[in-house]
Amino acid sequence: MAVEWMGKYRTFVEKIVKYGNSYADSYKKEYNYNTVFLFSAAQIQVLEYLLENEDKNQNMLEIAKRLGISKSAFSKHVKKMVEKGLLEKYHTSDNKKNIIIKVSTIGKEVYSQYVQYAYEKCFKKIFSLLDEIPMQYIEKMEAILDISASATTEKTKQKKEVNLILIEE
Structure with missing residues (x-):
């Protein structure tokens, strides 16, 4: 069956x-990214989010929601990263159940090493190409990626139903 409905956008x-x-294939796999630690893309996202928002002192549920992952998946990432010394957990003084996560000094050093590696390996080329494109087109590409992500997210939220159809001969 042909997929003509995509027209000239098939390659895109x-x-x-x-x-x-x-990305899905590598999301949970751990690599060293030219550091002494093994960590996954999911764990890198946790590090980045925490570093960007370290002044907010958000609890684990808030962070999981912002990252678009389940609380249990977030907890697993945090547990692994605490064991490696990349993150530190603190209880708030007003509520012992409320846990605040911070990037450790080691975590910050490892993240800096990762950034240097990722920039040289991939992002340097991407940023160079983006520098050649007018900002209005980059914004359109961002919108396309947002639509793609929303469609994927919506698909995973759909109720999983199996409809059996009887075929008579």
């Missing part, structure tokens, strides 16, 4: 799908 859609599959 293929590239989005290819990227999504590649």
Whole structure:
């Protein structure tokens, strides 16, 4: 069956799908990213979020929601990263159940090493290409990626139903 409905955008859609599959495949796998630690892309996202928002002292549930992952998945990432010494957990003085997560000094050093590696390996090329594109087109591409992400998120929220159809011969 042909997929003509995509028309001239078939290659573009293929590239989005290819990227999504590649990212999904590597999302939970741990690599060293030229550091002495093994960590996953999911864990890098946790580090980045915490570093960008370290003054907010958000609890774990708030952070999980902002990252778009379940509380249990977030807790697993945090547990692994605390064990590695990348994160530190604190209880708030007013509520012992309320746990605040902070990036440790080691976590900050490792993140700096990761950033240097990621920039040289990938983002330097991407940023160079983006420098050649007018900002209005970059904004349109961002909108396309947002739509793609929303469609994926919506798909995973749909109720999983199985409809059996009887075929008579």
